[in-house]
Amino acid sequence: MKKIAVAFAAALVLAGCGGSDTGTVSSSPNPNQSSAAEPSEDVVVDIAVKDGKVTPQGDRVEVKVGQKITLHITSDAHEGVHVHSEPEHEYEVEPGDDVEKSFTIDTPGQIAVEAHHLGVTIVQLVVRP
Amino acid sequence: MLDSLPTHGVGGSTDLPIPFLYAMVGASWALTISFAVLALAWREPRFDAEPEEAEPPARRPWLAVVGFVVAGWFLGALFAGRDDAGNAGLGALYILVWVGLVPLALLAGHVWRDLSPWRTIQALVGRVSGRADGFVAYPDRLGYWPAVAGLFAFVWLELASPDPGSIDAVRLWVACYVVVTIIGGIVFGPRWYDRADPFDVYSAIVARLSPFVRDGRWAIHNPLRSLPQVPIAPGLVALLATLLGSTAFDSFSASSFWQSRSVSGFLQTLTLVGFCVVVAVLFQAAARATGGVSAEKRAELPGRLAHSLVPIVVGYIFAHYLTYLVEKGQAVLFALADVNAEVTFVLSTHTSTLAALKVSFVVAGHVLAVVAAHDRALIVLPRAYRLSGQMGMLLLMVTYTFTGLFLLFSV
Numbered sequence: 217m218k219k220i221a222v223a224f225a226a227a228l229v230l231a232g233c234g235g236s237d238t239g240t241v242s243s244s245p246n247p248n249q250s251s252a253a254e255p256s257e258d259v260v261v262d263i264a265v266k267d268g269k270v271t272p273q274g275d276r277v278e279v280k281v282g283q284k285i286t287l288h289i290t291s292d293a294h295e296g297v298h299v300h301s302e303p304e305h306e307y308e309v310e311p312g313d314d315v316e317k318s319f320t321i322d323t324p325g326q327i328a329v330e331a332h333h334l335g336v337t338i339v340q341l342v343v344r345p
Numbered sequence: 346m347l348d349s350l351p352t353h354g355v356g357g358s359t360d361l362p363i364p365f366l367y368a369m370v371g372a373s374w375a376l377t378i379s380f381a382v383l384a385l386a387w388r389e390p391r392f393d394a395e396p397e398e399a400e401p402p403a404r405r406p407w408l409a410v411v412g413f414v415v416a417g418w419f420l421g422a423l424f425a426g427r428d429d430a431g432n433a434g435l436g437a438l439y440i441l442v443w444v445g446l447v448p449l450a451l452l453a454g455h456v457w458r459d460l461s462p463w464r465t466i467q468a469l470v471g472r473v474s475g476r477a478d479g480f481v482a483y484p485d486r487l488g489y490w491p492a493v494a495g496l497f498a499f500v501w502l503e504l505a506s507p508d509p510g511s512i513d514a515v516r517l518w519v520a521c522y523v524v525v526t527i528i529g530g531i532v533f534g535p536r537w538y539d540r541a542d543p544f545d546v547y548s549a550i551v552a553r554l555s556p557f558v559r560d561g562r563w564a565i566h567n568p569l570r571s572l573p574q575v576p577i578a579p580g581l582v583a584l585l586a587t588l589l590g591s592t593a594f595d596s597f598s599a600s601s602f603w604q605s606r607s608v609s610g611f612l613q614t615l616t617l618v619g620f621c622v623v624v625a626v627l628f629q630a631a632a633r634a635t636g637g638v639s640a641e642k643r644a645e646l647p648g649r650l651a652h653s654l655v656p657i658v659v660g661y662i663f664a665h666y667l668t669y670l671v672e673k674g675q676a677v678l679f680a681l682a683d684v685n686a687e688v689t690f691v692l693s694t695h696t697s698t699l700a701a702l703k704v705s706f707v708v709a710g711h712v713l714a715v716v717a718a719h720d721r722a723l724i725v726l727p728r729a730y731r732l733s734g735q736m737g738m739l740l741l742m743v744t745y746t747f748t749g750l751f752l753l754f755s756v
Contacts, residue, residue, distance in 0.1 A: 274604030300357055302676075302688065323690045325358035325668075326599075337604040342361065345696055 258284045258318075261329075263338055265291035265309070270331045275339045279321070285341065286318045287329070296332040299341075357676075358693070359599060360668050363700040368754035371704035375711045375746045379739050382715050383732065390723040392569045402561045404459045404468075412460030422681055423519060430510035436677030438515065439503060444670045446544060447662055450551035454558025457548035463523075464538050464545075467530035479534025488540065488579030491529070493587055495522070495543030497621070500591035504598065505613040540578065547588070550575055554655055554713075572717055575652040582647050583625055585654045589745070590621030592658075592665050596752035624745075628654065631741035635734030637727040649725050650738060653718035657742065660710020661749045664703035668692045703753055711746040715739065 259279050264271050279285055289297060291309040299305035299319065307317045321327060327341040419442070423434025449456060458464065471477035502518050503509050529537040538545045552558065553575050556568045575581070594617050597603060608616075632647040675688045692699045718738050726734040 272605075274601045274606070276601055302357055323358065323693045324361055324696050325693050326361060327358045336607060340599075340601065340604070343358075344361065345694070 258286055260286045260288055261339055263287055263289045263297070263329075265289070265293055265295045265331065265334075267292070268334070270295075270334055270336060270338055272339055274337050276342050277339045278342050278344065281322060281324055281343055281345050282320055284318055284320055286316050288316050290314045294333065297338070298330050298332050300328045300330065301341075357673055360693070360699065360703070361696055362756060363703055363750075363753045364697075365754060367700045367704045368750045371708050371750050372747055375708050375750075376743055378708075378712050379715050379743055382712075382719050383735060383739055386716070386719055388723065388731075390720050392567070392717070392720045393573050393724055401458070404464065408456065408459035409462075409465045413462045413465060415460070416462040418681065420519070420523075424516060428512055430512060431680075432512050433677060433680035435510065435512065435515055436673065437681060438519065439509075440669055440674050440677050442544065443499070443503070444662075444666045445674065446548050447551055447659060447666075448670070450548045451555050451659070452557060454555045454561060455549045455552035456558075457545055457552075458538070458561075461538060461542070461545055463526045463530055463542065464535065466527055467535065467538070470531050471534070477534065479530070479537070480532055483533040483536040483540060486579060488581070489546060489584045490580040491541035492543045492546040493580050493583045495525075495541070496547065496584065496587045497591075499543060500587065500594075501614060501617060504591060504595050505610070505617045507610050539576075546584065550584070550655055551659055553652070554659055569713065569717055569720070572652050572655060572713075573721065575655065577648045577651065579648075581651045582628055582654075583621075585651060585658055586625035586628060587621045588658045589654070589661060590624040591617060592662055593624075593748065593752060594620040596665065596756045600756045627741055627744070631737040634737030635726055635730050637730040637734070642725075646725060650718055650721055653714050653721060653738075653742075656710040656713035656717065657745055657749075658710075660706045660708075660713075661745075663706040663710075664749070664753060667702065667706070668699065704750065707746060707749050707753070711742060714742055718742065 259277065261277055287297065287299075287307070289307065289309050291313045292311050294311065295309050297307045297309065297317075299307075301319070301321050302323070305317070305319050307315070309315060321341065321343045324343050324345045327343060329338045329341060330336065331338055419434055419437040421434075422437060423432060426432045426434055446457065467479075468477070471479070498518070502514065506514060508514065526537075526542050529541055533541075539549065540546065553571045554568045555571070557563060557565060559566055559571045597620070598613070598616075628651075629647045632650045633643050635643075635646070638646070671692055672688055672690055675686075679686045679688070692702075719735060722735045722738070723731060
């Protein structure tokens, strides 16, 4: 039983290594992503803070490592938009603002973009290699 | 670096969801091995014939000194450091203490017992007062329940409180913990730490799964032989259910489904309780689901099978928190030491290997759990019901594991 478990774990790890190698060679197209063909294309996330609510809320946005991400924020209130990447990005917006903020993310993972005064997650950036 | 923690626990980025294929491969292995164990494995108990555990050896003084220094360092950072969420003591608690405790216990056994500064204080006070075993005998009927309360208070702070990054809240929590732990120890003696200190108890239970240390000394052994020695006391199932349920809740609360709703703090807390209660109730029911036993014996079954839940808890916690520990742990150490260094993203940058590791932890935990439960079932179930009496527990473990894989894949 133990041998099976060990062999299984080894097989999975090996498969994993192989997977990541091929993954970097051929960029697999992703149906959820409008700009999958060219990783260099920008991703724009439209964010509206209005009447004490923020849209979108809790959505997933697929991006690639190194891809330029632009948050297009319109707001009718004072709000702090935090991008929980490393390093962090923090954008303060004021009532009547209509701003664009851009950044890139260099490490794969999921990054929460949060509205800190309202205490909600606006989007979760799903950053793939 | 650790400027602010989001509403769902430790801050910063989280792992990518594991690919569907990995979840499927893991799930099918878990299912296949489970039924193979049931159908083909041994018919006589193999691991439970061990002699009763000897009195644990004396605490090593040098480790007590190390424990004092580290605790002083962490507490100093927490209480004397910055007054915001960038305080390094916050990360020390959430990442180094809470998550680091598990691999420490797996590698070095229940070394927490030697490190614990609270045990050291109790021993010193006991020596001065001449009451080494405290002033009152610890009531056995309390069992692990004080530790369950402590663990729940911690996971609530981390996962369901209004602001887990609030330095005031964390300072208040730690201050209460320290006061209760020291007073409890002085009043009830060392037994308090074996049953009521949430971190000490957590470490002691995980340490039974360590293949390297047993009875406090280095000895390579089959962890399936030390696992059945988890001391059974009231609240054991609740303790493990709190650990497993809260970790599942942490995954769930990061889902798009949950984040797209504005959930009140009360509902957040209720949901966290719900996760833990469901895990516990299902385990109670599955453990009792056998024929041929008296009502009295049936009531004992959940406790006697509870140790088999430990590998599932540990496997899932590893899968869920490994990146936190390895990567955010670096950031915390740099912040504690006040050095400006770059975090090396050893796991995040290898997404497929990370996914494979996570599935492997979950499946390995599952397999150990199924084997441990099978072996114990051969002892506690009457002969005629040995096969049918295990079915409930087997199905439950498959359910836990599938749920864990589903959460890793979908969130």
